[in-house]
Amino acid sequence: MKAADQKLPITTNEDDFSRRSKILAAAADVFAQQGFDGTSFGAVAKAADVKKSLVQYHFKNKDNLWQESIHWVWKQRDQALPKYLQKSHLNEDNDNSQMVRELCKQILQFTFDHPQWIKLMFQEASTPGPRLDWMVATFFKKDFSDGKAVIELAQQQNLLPKVNAMDLLHILSGALIYLVNVAPISERVLGENPNNEQYIDRHINTLMCLLQGAPQNSR
Amino acid sequence: MKAADQKLPITTNEDDFSRRSKILAAAADVFAQQGFDGTSFGAVAKAADVKKSLVQYHFKNKDNLWQESIHWVWKQRDQALPKYLQKSHLNEDNDNSQMVRELCKQILQFTFDHPQWIKLMFQEASTPGPRLDWMVATFFKKDFSDGKAVIELAQQQNLLPKVNAMDLLHILSGALIYLVNVAPISERVLGENPNNEQYIDRHINTLMCLLQGAPQNSR
């Protein structure tokens, strides 16, 4: 029996079209929208258009379903993010100022397009517990380290001011992600959904004015 | 019967020591920490050290308890905030730069000391529904308007760069509030709770470097 003969698991891949993956995608949606406590097996099953018992067959309990959903969301995130970062490198690669602008804009657009991991992160951060501890060990330590590295790289290339990297990371993240987090409120208060190119361009432009020593006009 | 004779409701005031207020305070805690779905009448009763049936006696259903809790939290917020803003006016009132720094620092400290309204806000913003609509109509429209007014006032006094006021409000709010929101994560990743004066001073200092045309040093 040759080694190549052994049965291929067909599609044990992550994002195949099996019902298990369908459930994962649905569960990620429901968890992100309804929170952990607001999510039930029945709701996930209905969202995935499968029977409740099938959900429990693939995931032995609710915590397991949640963990697998988080893994799924982070994988989707890490697959999608590079595509956005590439865009910012394609356009006008010689102007440093424009490069930072494009980078921030793409990150903001990415966050609008992939809000799940942000919601899941803040859900757990607002109610610290075992699930947050797990996320910290599994994802956030690496995320923090990666984010800091990106900031420091940009600082070496004189793209960003050379202030404390972790503070700058949190300030920039806040300036961008906060907009996404309050978007549902802004939409209802201002009557305009911030997730459109005009709003994003203006917001990024304002942020750039602050970042690069402020021409202090361009209202 | 003189008009002054009619019975005073004794202490129908908001923050009296009646059991109703005790329940409100407990409910605000539990709602902010566990979310709407994660909060039960029994948990609130236990937190307030009263019987479950008493909670239901004072608040006819869960939505009513939640609304009253939100009102209570916002009232506490609006009573506390001015005290923080006063502090920033007492110290070194002649230097504009120092004034903005003190203002931001006090707002950040206020947010650390009163995280409930932030948590409740983002909880509902991440799962838009009837409760968010109610909050928008009851609080956020006014909050947005007040916040924008503060920014514009600071701009008129040349305390802040004259960029789009609403964008600046969201950028500054993000730079400050994001720090509080991710604080539980930062604490676990960095091993240091950001809610201390050193961390806050450094963070504010970094933010000031960006705001005022970046001396771009002071690491």
Add this chain to the structure above:
DNA sequence: CAGCAGACTATACGATCGTATCTTTTTATG
């Protein structure tokens, strides 16, 4: 064909949830 493992389904159990109803205790006032 026999058989077996994996995928899927049906059903049930105990716990808890939000709510409703009823009784008891406390308080205020004539």
Add this chain to the structure above:
DNA sequence: CATAAAAAGATACGATCGTATAGTCTGCTG
């Protein structure tokens, strides 16, 4: 004191939740 309202407590009901278990269907392999 009498009494009525308010405050507080006891109990129960239907629904839903997470979980457990037993059964059915399908496709492969010996």
